[in-house]
Amino acid sequence: ARASPAVAGGVRAAVMPRRTAVIVSAATAETPKKKGESKGFVEEMRFVAMRLHTRDQAREGEKEVKQPEEKAVTKWNPSVEGYLKFLVDSKLVYDTLEKIVHEAPHPFYAEFRNTGLERSASLVEDLDWFKEQGYTIPEPSSPGLTYAQYLKELSVKDPQAFICHFYNIYFAHSAGGRMIGKKVAEKLLNNKALEFYKWDGDLPQLLQNVRDKLNKVAEPWTREEKDHCLEETEKSFKLSGEILRLILS
Numbered sequence: 641a642r643a644s645p646a647v648a649g650g651v652r653a654a655v656m657p658r659r660t661a662v663i664v665s666a667a668t669a670e671t672p673k674k675k676g677e678s679k680g681f682v683e684e685m686r687f688v689a690m691r692l693h694t695r696d697q698a699r700e701g702e703k704e705v706k707q708p709e710e711k712a713v714t715k716w717n718p719s720v721e722g723y724l725k726f727l728v729d730s731k732l733v734y735d736t737l738e739k740i741v742h743e744a745p746h747p748f749y750a751e752f753r754n755t756g757l758e759r760s761a762s763l764v765e766d767l768d769w770f771k772e773q774g775y776t777i778p779e780p781s782s783p784g785l786t787y788a789q790y791l792k793e794l795s796v797k798d799p800q801a802f803i804c805h806f807y808n809i810y811f812a813h814s815a816g817g818r819m820i821g822k823k824v825a826e827k828l829l830n831n832k833a834l835e836f837y838k839w840d841g842d843l844p845q846l847l848q849n850v851r852d853k854l855n856k857v858a859e860p861w862t863r864e865e866k867d868h869c870l871e872e873t874e875k876s877f878k879l880s881g882e883i884l885r886l887i888l889s
Contacts, residue, residue, distance in 0.1 A: 681858035681866060682851045685807050688873045693816075718824050718887045724770060724777060725886040727836065729784025731763040733883065736788040737806060740795040749795070749802075751853045756846040757810045762835035769834075783882040790879065800865045804872035807854060809880065814839075814847060824887065 738760050744750040767777050780788075794802040821837040839846060858866060 680851070680855040681861075681869075682807070682854045684866065684870060685804065685854075685873070686811075688870045689808060689812075689877075692874060692877045716823065716827075716888060718827060719889075720775065720828050721778075722887045722889040723824055723828060724767075724775060725781055725889060726883060727763060727766060727770075728778055729780050729787075729883045729886060730836075731760060731767070732780045732784040732788050733791070733809065734759040734763065736791050737809065740791065740802075741806075745796050746799045748799070748857050751857055752806065752850070755810075755850050755853075756839060756841050757814070757850060759813065759836060762838065765835045781886065783879070783886060787879040787883065798868075800861065800869040801872040801875075803854065803857065804869045805876045805879075808873060808876040810850070811847065812880065814843060820884075820887070 738758050741749050741752045744753075771777055791802065791805060794805065818837050821834060825831050825833060858869070861869075
């Protein structure tokens with residue numbers, strides 16, 4: 641629940657300020673295990689994501705604070721206009737993800753339909769609410785357009801990398817993303833709770849269901865395919881971070 645996609649068990653907190661059975665043989669005994677490997681591939685993804693968090697963002701974080709959005713959320717100075725840019729670009733990314741999963745250019749994407757983590761419909765409601773308050777809803781900007789296009793390309797040609805983004809985006813939002821939403825609501829919205837930060841059903845159980853699906857999908861992958869997926873984590877944080885930074889614009 642990035643912040644931890646991915647945001648990441650959470651994300652990344654998306655990037656944010658403050659994500660098999662093993663057959664024992666001579667060969668496996670000699671090969672060092674990846675951190676978390678014995679618990680399934682999602683645990684490997686989580687360990688890699690945590691290394692890209694700062695200590696402010698996650699207890700296991702190792703990254704040094706360099707960008708404004710990597711500071712503790714309490715030190716932010718968001719604006720409503722910047723937050724609307726963030727919501728609009730986030731919606732474009734979720735629209736894209738959910739359309740890809742629905743169309744399933746690789747059949748196993750269909751495993752991730754109707755998980756309960758989907759955010760597009762919630763963001764429609766939130767943007768309608770802002771419109772009712774008299775705010776002008778901006779058009780998607782470069783960070784969202786860039787990320788959406790990248791996801792479309794990956795989803796066809798590089799399914800392992802696409803799954804990395806899927807994981808980090810959704811899990812970061814359920815963790816660090818919720819923290820950001822709470823702080824922004826306190827500062828700008830008189831504690832109004834947006835639909836973006838509400839889920840139908842028990843969120844921990846929804847997340848566990850998706851973890852189980854991710855582990856199942858990754859089970860037949862080769863070690864090379866798994867490593868390729870893990871290597872995409874930094875890119876997912878970079879692209880999500882550029883959208884997150886809009887809050888401070």
